[in-house]
Amino acid sequence: MTRYTVIIAEYSCLIRNGLRSILEKLENVDVIQSIQQKEDVCEIVDQLKPDILIVNPNMLPDEYIDVEKSFFQTKNISIILISEDSNVKDKYQADEYIDFQDNQNIIFDKVQHIIHQKIELIPSKHKSNETLSAREKNILKHVALGLTNKEIADQLFISIHTVVTHRKNITQKLGIKSVSGLTVYAILNNLISMDEVK
Amino acid sequence: MRIKKDMKLADVIQMNYMLIPVIHRFGIKLGFGDKTVADVCDENKVDLNFFLQLVNAYHDKDYFPKEELQSIPVREIVNYLKMTHASYLNNTLSEIEQKIELLQSERNEDKKYIPLIRNFFDGYKNELTEHIIYEENTVFPYVLAVEEIIKTQNKNPKNLEMFQSFSIKKYAEGHENVEEKLMDLKIIMIKYLTPPVNITLYHMIIQDLFKLEEDLNYHSRIEDKVLTPKIALMEKAIQNLFQI
Secondary structure, three states, X not given: OOOEEEEEEOOOHHHHHHHHHHHOOOOOEEEEEEEOOHHHHHHHHHHHOOXXXXXXXXXXXXXXXXXXXXXXXXXXXXXXXXXXXXXXHHHOOOOEEEOXXXXXXXXXXXXXXXXXXXXXXXXXXXXXXXXXOHHHHHHHHHHHOOOOHHHHHHHHOOOHHHHHHHHHHHHHHHOOOOHHHHHHHHHHOOOOOHHHOO | OOOOOOOEHHHHHHHOOOHHHHHHHOOOOOOOOOOEHHHHHHHXXXXXXXXXXXXHHHHOOOOOOOHHHHHOXXXXXXXXXXXXXXXHHHHHHHHHHHHHHHHHHOOOOOXXXXXXXXXXXXXXXHHHHHHHHHXXXXXXXXXXXXXXXXXXXXXXXXXXXXHHHOOHHHHHHOOOHHHHHHHHHHHHHHXXXXXXXXXXXXXXXXXXXXXXXXXXXXXXXXXXXXXXXXHHHHHHHHHHHHOO
């Protein structure tokens, strides 16, 4: 399962830790860092590149309203504000806001809603439990034999871009990233034999 | 929970047993009775401030040192990281390797699949070793040179050349994918391999891999959260100082 990384930025430790312990109940969310000082927000967010930033609007950089999301260098970051004012969401162009009064289920729903949006944006991200297609097996075989993307594209008469997409999907489905890992998988599943490997 | 100097070291270890190899790298041996962190550090001539920062960074995921950063000498951090590297190379990796060899030498094991695991682990070991050599031969000399320029406020040609040849940003950018193979190996052993006859040994290897991964994560947290930002600050100071 794909897990989404979250950073919480909030002055109040009650809210910060409370939110963390609520979010830890979600199986597809990882709270990787919480931030308690405004000055740290940009630096830490840019360094850790979370999928979602849950933030007290008062901790956003002062220039934030003018430059919208481009303030953070991290691409595809979703912003959830913590506030009691329903107008803040539009004011800051945020994706969602969590009210202090929200109960646990509402918070779950709001966060999952953001994650669903992300899944739609990057469709390959949730194809985890499927088996490989015949095409993918064929590509995997070539990868395992040590061919480069270019060589595979030439041999199968497809574009490099297609090869890259297939490889991404293969890695997503199997959970294996490295070429040598994929080679082991290919041997175990009799896609290639051990003596074929260089 | 934040670890403080007047806590008993035994209590600290109880909270997080992953700290056992950490204190070992400082030369601290178990059997310290009821002594506090400060006492034990004093006896073993370990810099208390550095020790606290380090164990807190290991122990608490949210720990993000800020103002204390200035006070730890880079040399101390580098020495510690080198000790950690040595323990990976001399102990952890070879222990896992020995277990895989042991599995391979058992008579009634499947001769086909174990060598696959072994080759794969060898590949990972080489990669990690290379990464460690890169850190020790390129990154560490660089950060020590940066510290020396700051300390002496003087850029002799040798240090200047070093300063201009590298930047900590370069290091930070390439620091993400080192653990890829280790994670792959775990996945393969868990999801795709039929377990061998000696299941106990097989489980031990998987558990060792998990522990190694966890320890490496802690280790890179020190590199990414303590060393890298500290050097980045120093780089800025040097650029201001000499108008480079």
